[in-house]
Amino acid sequence: MTIAQISVHVHALAVLLSLIGFVLRGIWMLKDSPRLKARWVKITPHVVDTVLLLSGVAAAYLMFWRHGVNPDYVTVMIVGLLAYIVLGLFALKLGKTKAVRSSAWVAAIVLFLYISAAGGMKTATPFMAAPSVAAAQAGAH
């Protein structure tokens, strides 16, 4: 296995752990659970998200950037990660009311699933018809 492939696998594992952790913390936030204040609950997400970012950047460099290429779905992942961090901050820290916090939490999860679909399907528009299908549909009218 190449280092690029190892990076992508580490990245995918960090993606899964990040989502599970974020969903759990959101549920604890909604239930006002004291678990949210536990030391490991505060530290682990930073470790997981750092691994997610570094493995993603390593994979992007090894697979694309060093060849002077940047696929659109990698841009989706970078911009998406920034937006996910901001929404996550509002969901778990900055949101003043539970309505704001829970809306930000749901939006962050939807965004995360979109970014994952873009990465997994290697396209910035994962839920749109493939070009050939769109062309066939356009031709049918």
Ligand code: HEM
């Ligand atoms: C919330 C943030 C992110 C999520 C949810 C996410 C999700 C994913 C997923 C699900 C995959 C597919 C893994 C597989 O095929 O096994 C992937 C691949 C990848 N990600 Fe991310 N990612 C994120 C952020 C980033 C960032 C910041 C970078 C760095 C620039 C990055 C670079 C990559 C690269 C290079 C691949 C491999 C693409 C390929 O195989 O063509 N990702 N990502």
